[in-house]
Amino acid sequence: MMEEITLEKIDAIRSRTGVSYREAKEALEQTQGNVVEALIALESEKQTNWTEEFSVRSSEVIDKVKELIHEGNVNSIRVKHDDKTLVDIPVGLGALGAVFLPQLAALGVLVAVFKRCTIEVIRNDKNDHEE
Incomplete structure (x- = not known):
């Protein structure tokens, strides 16, 4: 079940990773709204x-x-x-x-x-x- 994607979640991801609003939202969508999973996904992506x-x-x-x-x-x-x-x-x-x-x-x-x-x-x- 997908968790709600809120501005607070997007801001939390942006403050920790420096990504754009769009990138943070896309990461949350890919991980069903899970902030920790989105951070892990973005971290893996940044390695490449x-x-x-x-x-x-x-x-x-x-x-x-x-x-x-x-x-x-x-x-x-x-x-x-x-x-x-x-x-x-x-x-x-x-x-x-x-x-x-x-x-x-x-x-x-x-x-x-x-x-x-x-x-x-x-x-x-x-x-x-x-x-």
């Missing part, structure tokens, strides 16, 4: 994913996001300012990510008011990027 951050001028955000989408091993791109997520772009494969390119114009308008933004990239297959 890794995060990288870039600090860029707002004028460079669009080009950097396009570049990252075309690299291919990107699961998600988050554009942040002062630790607040402005946009979260789920990207499966480079080709699939091309679907989001027209939406980048809206992102440009959004970040234009800031001097600098942070781009957080969640990647899979860590071995492809180790040096």
Whole structure:
């Protein structure tokens, strides 16, 4: 039987893992609303994913996001300012990510008011990027 998915449960998962609201909700749905099982599932998932951050001028955000989408091993791109997520772009494969390119114009308008933004990239297959 599925337990109720509440904002409190989502917040508990977010505070412990740093995932987005969407990711926390999906983890709870996959585990029938069980917070502990959702945390374990997210922990297992994080072992195959890794995060990288870039600090860029707002004028460079669009080009950097396009570049990252075309690299291919990107699961998600988050554009942040002062630790607040402005946009979260789920990207499966480079080709699939091309679907989001027209939406980048809206992102440009959004970040234009800031001097600098942070781009957080969640990647899979860590071995492809180790040096």
